[in-house]
Amino acid sequence: MRHGKYPFVIGFLFAPVALYVTFVIWPYAQAFQISMTNWRGLSAPQWVGFDNYRRLLDDGAFWKAVQHHGVLLLALPLITIAIALFFAFLLNVGGKSSGGQRQGVWGAKFYRVVFFFPQVLAVAIIAVLFQMVYRPNESGLINGVLMKIGLEPILFLVKPNLALWSILAVLVWQAVGFYVVLFSAGMASIPGEIYEAAEMDGASRVTLFFRVTLPLLWDTLQVAWVYLGIAAFDAFAIVAVLSVDGGGPDGATTVLAMEIYRNAFVYSKYGYASAMGVALFFLTLTFAALTLRLTKRESVEY
Template identity: 50%
Template sequence: MHHGKYRFVIGLLLIPLGLYAVFVVSPYLQAFPIAFTDWEGLSASYRYIGFDNFVTLFHDPVFWVALRHNLFLLVSLPTVIVTLSLFFSAILNYRGGIPGAKFYKVVYFFPSVLSIAVVGVLWQFIFEPRSGLLNGFLRAIGLGDLANLWLGGRDTALASIMAVVVWGGVGFYVVLFTAAMAAIPKELYEAALLDGASPLQSFFRITLPLIWNTVQVAIAFLVIGALDQFALIKVLSVGPGGPGDATQVISLYMYTNAFSYGKFGYASAIGVTLFALNMILTLLTFRLTRRERVVY
């Protein structure tokens, strides 16, 4: 009986795991040896050039610009998204849940179900400087001086894309944190209320410590996401990566080197470097956010 069950489970997992190994794990592993070659992607011949790609990468000014942008996103995205998600989740769960909480969860989560291409095109229309909704709204309420190029301005392009990432990401974490908060026993809040604790004190003394494991996982996901930002920047940015590398990030620079310049060896070196940064920063995030587990 049990042997048949295991065969059935293995049969179900064999095809998806095989596809994952071929199309995800295998390209990752192949990137490591390719990073030490001058392979151009379309030829069968290549030369091993040692660490030349990594030396070139170290002296590449565009890579350092892209890394600086990734680090900016690494700090800002988790901070803004986690803060907003905790705020909205706390409101939705206030005193057992506000009226219409389920409806608001759907509204918050809705951007998460849209494809990145749809989100990108939608916000292109909103940010369009001449007839876009944002500048049109600012002019309509008498704030035309605040109208800007947004995606076309060096000073506003990255912040505009970051705003779209926040808009699309908050809803998922609102649902995640709301579910975690709903599992906290109501008796703890009642006891705190009897002791004279304010809602703010209850949040920081009860809610946040009890859902910290969930917050820690969310921060780790957002750190990885900040380093892997690609699709939305590819769709929204001018160039892409512009104007003037104002929205250049490591993933986009890797893609451009591979598929625009034919430097697959160099692009693989960028990918290996990004992989190392991801691993180091993810482990560092878990280390820095680790707290003693609270049991209730």
């Protein structure tokens, strides 16, 4: 049996590995190859080496998109995790004790469904919904209320200094429900005896959160931060539907995925767009590696 173990394992792994190489690794390799060319889609590609990458260094639109990713990388995980942790704590251990077990607030099961609801909607549908929310006239959900009480409408998606934050709010609204469920699962695995012991020592709810819940959820928080960082590097569908002229006004909401789309399918610069895609790949990989390294800590066993 021992001598036949490796052929048996290889036999089961061959098909999924072959599919992964064909549909994931090979397209990545093609992107690297195309990024070294001046290919416009119809004519034969011309080899230009690293010229496309040198052009990126002087591309204002590219660096503006990178700057926007920097804002999203900081704000999206911080805001989403803070809100999701707060709600998850209330839904799982924020209520009274019953039979020696911590309970969530009243109606916790209903709230879980409500918070998770955005996850069942397609990203494009969410963007269209918030188009109606952000409309700059009385037909908009927010501005309609403001105008009825005599206030001026807010141009959420038109003002350059407000547009990116308006899109960030949509990304947070979309993501919070998933992380409420993720953190709830982590809190459910924490033994109730730990909370009981802390309460017997006089710990308040704030102390329970910061001294018990947060340290024991650290691995889950680490994963959540990486996932949200990857989401911040994407954000293409929300930006494409909500923003003015695809990343506007005046490039105030553009992201790398938007610039890749524009260069590839509007300007037919497939080689240059692939170079941007490769840059996005390494930025995402670097972020994930740094996050896992900088947030690494000894695991707490319980």
